[in-house]
Amino acid sequence: MEKDFLFQKKVRCAVCGEEFLEKVVRTARLRRLQPDFDLRPRFRDIDTIKYDVYSCPHCGYTALSRYFEPLTKGQVQLILENISANFTPPQESAPEIYDYDTALARYEQALKCSTVKRAWTSELAYTCLKLSWLCRSMGEVLTEGGAEERARLKQKEEAYYKKAYEGFQKAISTEDFPIAGMDSLTLDYLMACIACHFKEYSYASRSVSNILGSQTADRRMKDKALDLKDVIVKAIKEEAAKKNA
Numbered sequence: 001m002e003k004d005f006l007f008q009k010k011v012r013c014a015v016c017g018e019e020f021l022e023k024v025v026r027t028a029r030l031r032r033l034q035p036d037f038d039l040r041p042r043f044r045d046i047d048t049i050k051y052d053v054y055s056c057p058h059c060g061y062t063a064l065s066r067y068f069e070p071l072t073k074g075q076v077q078l079i080l081e082n083i084s085a086n087f088t089p090p091q092e093s094a095p096e097i098y099d100y101d102t103a104l105a106r107y108e109q110a111l112k113c114s115t116v117k118r119a120w121t122s123e124l125a126y127t128c129l130k131l132s133w134l135c136r137s138m139g140e141v142l143t144e145g146g147a148e149e150r151a152r153l154k155q156k157e158e159a160y161y162k163k164a165y166e167g168f169q170k171a172i173s174t175e176d177f178p179i180a181g182m183d184s185l186t187l188d189y190l191m192a193c194i195a196c197h198f199k200e201y202s203y204a205s206r207s208v209s210n211i212l213g214s215q216t217a218d219r220r221m222k223d224k225a226l227d228l229k230d231v232i233v234k235a236i237k238e239e240a241a242k243k244n245a
């Protein structure tokens with residue numbers, strides 16, 4: 001049962017100072033499944049991505065848990081003026097588990113708050129990456145709505161994925177590692193995967209070369225990079241063949 005993986009954690013809001021209870025995943029209980037090609041984590045019986053956002057029910061301030069605090073005084077002011085001033089606290093208590101629509105709304109509020117508080121590019125990029133992964137999960141479990149709903153989710157997933165891709169490119173050249181908790185090799189690998197998705201093979205090749213030429217990458221990482229290199233080389237050949245056809 002999904003609720004058995006969760007516990008309530010007391011969080012103090014970085015904006016209004018009120019305390020609230022947030023649902024957090026008990027990591028010790030998780031059974032890891034094979035992640036997606038781009039490292040999207042997957043677990044048996046629960047989609048942990050749904051629970052990676054903190055949202056204050058008193059003032060509306062919302063962010064990915066890793067970015068919830070600290071805030072500067074200026075950022076608190078920006079949230080108070082642009083988010084809290086128009087926020088109506090929910091009438092009902094929070095549900096026991098989050099359905100995907102609720103999770104999506106919380107993530108979109110997190111993205112809005114990140115923009116309002118002028119967060120680092122990496123925070124925006126990481127929030128967009130998680131949003132695109134959430135849309136992917138929603139598409140996978142979709143039983144109603146049919147083709148139209150599926151297409152709408154796919155479009156959303158792609159749009160957030162693109163924003164994440166562009167944001168991380170900018171973050172790599174302007175911020176210090178770790179970026180969104182990732183070292184440079186992990187982010188190179190992730191970016192190579194995303195670049196492949198967008199058929200940006202020269203960017204993907206560069207990222208893979210960074211890993212293969214690294215002194216610190218371990219064997220496992222280099223093997224994964226080599227596998228990806230094969231995919232890239234094959235895709236470039238196919239693209240070339242299509243152009244010449």
Ligand SMILES: [Zn+2]
Nearest residue numbers: 013016056059
């Ligand atoms: Zn608050």
